[in-house]
Amino acid sequence: MTRRQRSRESFRRPRPSVEPRACVLLVCEGSKTEPQYFRSLQRQLKLKPVEIEIVGQGAAPITVVQRAVELRDARRHEVRRGRKDFNYDHVWCVIDVEQPHENPSLLQALNQARDNKIDVALSNPCFEYWFILHFAECGRPLIDQDGVVRELTKHIPNYTKAQEVFDALWPRVDHAIRRSKAMKDSHVRAGTDRVHRDPSTEVDEVVELLRNTVARPK
DSSP: OOHHHHHHHHHSOOOOSSOOSOOEEEEESOSSHHHHHHHHHHHHHTOOTTTEEEEEOOSOHHHHHHHHHHHHHHHHHHHHTTSOSOOOSEEEEEEEOSSGGGOTTHHHHHHHHHHTTOEEEEEESOTHHHHHTTTOOOOSOOOSHHHHHHHHTTTSTTOOTTOOOHHHHGGGHHHHHHHHHHHHHHHHHHTOOGGGOSSEEOHHHHHHHHHHHHHSOO
């Protein structure tokens, strides 16, 4: 091997000895509650940093989707250049509906996500509805975030968005998944379109994806 060849080899990025079971990107609309929950879930499931990347965007839905597209495309470019080893296998945006008529970029965001093959976990009215389902069924309309938080404080008194609640939720996660699926099925049977399913959440789909990732052999 010539000196020039050795030099080129020395700069080549070594491949990891074990490939990740999956490589998941989560881009969250919120900058606190959602990233905090998913980072706690990452620790609980012992997912490696290469297996999940969590971004708290703190912006409108359309900006969240655009950021997800940018990050996915940038990762593809880095893989082609040899700077990263793996593309994302799954890209999800975690978005709140709040009140649809006051969320003007929501439909545009959902359409852009669909066109770019980005998955969206939609919560109506907001992410904390997922927390409620760990404790009880809740099918009455909650209208907005204030209504959700009022309901949640029946189970977690004095709840605040900065509060770490994962340890109280995790033992009940199977109940939350079952209740979430049942609520979505109820809306489907009623013919309610996706953005008007108050209350509902699709966060269970992300949680199941990550649990299934852990179940795969390394």
